Amino acid sequence: MASKPYIVALEEHYHDPQITALTQLEGRKNPELAKRLDDLGDLRLKEMDEAGIDYQVLSLGAPATQRLPADSALQVARSVNDRLADVVKAHPKRFGAFAALPTTTDAKHAADELERCVTKLGFVGAMIHGLSNGVFPDDKRFWPIFERAQALDVPLYFHPAMPHPAVVEVYLKDYLAKHPSLGNAAWGFTIETATLGVRLVLSGVLEAYPKIKIILGHLGEGLPFLLWRVNMALARDGKHAEGFREKFLRNFYITTSGFFSNNALDYCIKEMGLDRIMFSVDYPFVPNPPGAKWALEELTLPAADKEKLLNGNARRLLKLKV
Ligand code: GRE
Ligand code: ZN
Numbered sequence: 001m002a003s004k005p006y007i008v009a010l011e012e013h014y015h016d017p018q019i020t021a022l023t024q025l026e027g028r029k030n031p032e033l034a035k036r037l038d039d040l041g042d043l044r045l046k047e048m049d050e051a052g053i054d055y056q057v058l059s060l061g062a063p064a065t066q067r068l069p070a071d072s073a074l075q076v077a078r079s080v081n082d083r084l085a086d087v088v089k090a091h092p093k094r095f096g097a098f099a100a101l102p103t104t105t106d107a108k109h110a111a112d113e114l115e116r117c118v119t120k121l122g123f124v125g126a127m128i129h130g131l132s133n134g135v136f137p138d139d140k141r142f143w144p145i146f147e148r149a150q151a152l153d154v155p156l157y158f159h160p161a162m163p164h165p166a167v168v169e170v171y172l173k174d175y176l177a178k179h180p181s182l183g184n185a186a187w188g189f190t191i192e193t194a195t196l197g198v199r200l201v202l203s204g205v206l207e208a209y210p211k212i213k214i215i216l217g218h219l220g221e222g223l224p225f226l227l228w229r230v231n232m233a234l235a236r237d238g239k240h241a242e243g244f245r246e247k248f249l250r251n252f253y254i255t256t257s258g259f260f261s262n263n264a265l266d267y268c269i270k271e272m273g274l275d276r277i278m279f280s281v282d283y284p285f286v287p288n289p290p291g292a293k294w295a296l297e298e299l300t301l302p303a304a305d306k307e308k309l310l311n312g313n314a315r316r317l318l319k320l321k322v
Contacts, residue, residue, distance in 0.1 A: 008314040011257035011280040012056035036284035051288035059098040059127040063161035073102035085121040103132035111148035124318040125154040130161025138203035155213035160189030194221040220254035224271040255280035260294035
C-alpha cells in the first residue's frame with residue numbers, strides 16, 4: 001500500500017496568554033477548546049499524530065491582534081510573534097507560523113512587523129482576522145501591508161472574526177441566543193469575510209500590488225460559487241475593463257478549513273483550479289479526525305491531485321522547508 005500522504009494544515013489556531021488577557025477571544029468559554037488553544041506542545045502534537053496531520057501553520061484565534069488599542073498594538077504583536085517563533089523553533093518539523101500584525105496602529109508598523117517576522121523569524125505570511133477596530137482591511141490605510149507582503153512574496157490570510165456589532169444587531173441577533181454558531185462559523189463569519197473578498201477586488205489593491213497573494217479559508221467563504229453572478233452583475237456597471245472573476249482568480253487562494261465536502265471541493269476546483277486550493281482543518285474549532293479522514297479516505301481525487309491539495313500547493317505557496 002502507498003504510504004500516507006504528508007498533510008500540511010494552515011488554518012490552525014492557538015491562543016497567546018497576553019492576547020487572551022487583553023482581548024475577548026472566540027472559543028474561551030468552552031473549556032475543551034480553551035485547553036487546546038492554549039497548548040502548543042504535547043496535546044496538540046498527540047492529536048496531530050493520532051489523525052495524521054504532519055505539519056500545522058499556526059495562527060492566533062479570532063480576533064487575534066485586530067482589537068488592540070493603537071498605543072500598545074505594535075509592542076504586543078511583537079512579543080506575541082516572538083513567543084510563536086520560539087514554538088516553531090522547538091518543533092521546526094511540525095510547526096510553521098503566520099504573523100499577528102498590529103493593524104490597529106499605523107500600517108507602516110504592521111508592514112515592518114510582517115517583514116521582521118518573515119526575514120528574522122522565518123514566518124510564512126500573516127493572518128488578519130476580520131475588521132481592525134471596525135475598519136475593513138481593504139481600506140487604503142492598510143495598503144502598506146499589501147505592498148510589503150508583495151515585496152516579501154508572502155501571502156496574507158484573511159480569517160473571519162465575529163461580525164461588526166451593527167451586522168450582528170440587524171442580521172443575526174434574533175437567532176443568536178438559541179444558535180450561537182450563527183454569529184461565527186454557521187453564517188456571521190461567512191457573510192463578513194465574503195464581503196471582504198468582494199471589497200478587496202473592488203478596492204484597487206490588486207491593481208496596485210498585482211502579485212499579492214490572498215488566502216481565504218472555508219473554501220473561499222462561498223465566493224467560488226458566486227463568481228459568475230457577482231462578475232455578471234458588476235460588469236453591468238461597466239466602469240472596469242477587467243472583470244471581477246478574472247481578478248479574483250489571479251490573486252486568491254483558498255483552503256478547506258472546516259469544510260470537508262467533496263461536492264463543494266469539486267466545484268471550487270472547477271472554478272479556480274486545483275493549484276489554488278489547500279487542505280486545512282481549523283483546529284481546534286474543528287477537530288483533526290474528520291478533516292484527516294476526509295483527506296485520507298473520502299477525497300475522490302487522483303493521487304497526484306491529492307498530494308497537491310494535502311501538501312504540494314501549500315509547500316509551493318508558503319515556501320515550506322518540510
Ligand atoms: C475560527 O476558526 O476561528 C472559529 C471560531 C469559532 C467557531 C468556529 C471557528 O472562532 O472555525
Ligand atoms: Zn479559523
